[in-house]
Amino acid sequence: MMIRYRLWVWVLCLVFPTWVWAENETRTCTSFTQQGRQVTFHLADSAALQLQLCSSSVVKIWFSPDGQLQRRNASFAVINEELEEVGTIHVDEQAACYEIFTPKLRIRVNKSPMSLQIFDKYQKLLFSDYADKGHVS
Secondary structure (H helix, E strand, O other), X not given: OHHHHHXXXXXXXXXXXXXXXOOOOOOOEEEEEEEOOEEEEEEOOOOEEEEEEOOOOOEEEEEEOOOOOOOXXXXXXXXXXXXXXXXXXXXXXXXXXXXXXXXXXXXXXXXXXXXXXXXXXXXXXXXXXXXXXXXXX
C-alpha cells in the first residue's frame, strides 16, 4: 500500500508543477508523434503536449505553448527519468481521443477540447482537466 501511495505521489509531483499552461481558451489536438517513451500531441494553435512514460505508473507531462519543447535545464523533477522498462508504447487513436495503456494506468488525451485524464488500472479517475473546456489557468 505504501509503495502504491508513493507512486501516485510521484505522478502528482510531476503533473502539477508543469500543469500551469493554458489561457482560458479551447484547444484542439490534431495529431501526435512518438519517439520511444515520449508521445507528443500537436495542437491546432501550434502548442504541444508531451507525455513521457518514466515507468508503468509515472508519467511526466510537459506543455509548451509555442510547441518547441526545449529544456533550459537537465531535468524538471527527477534525475533518472527511466525508472523501469515500459515496453512498447502504443497510442490508440479513436474519433474523440487518443489513449495510452500501461499495466497500471490508462492515459486519455481528448481531442476537442484537448484535455487530459489519467485512470488507474481499475478505471478509477486519478487526474482530470475540466470536462467541458480542458485545462484553464
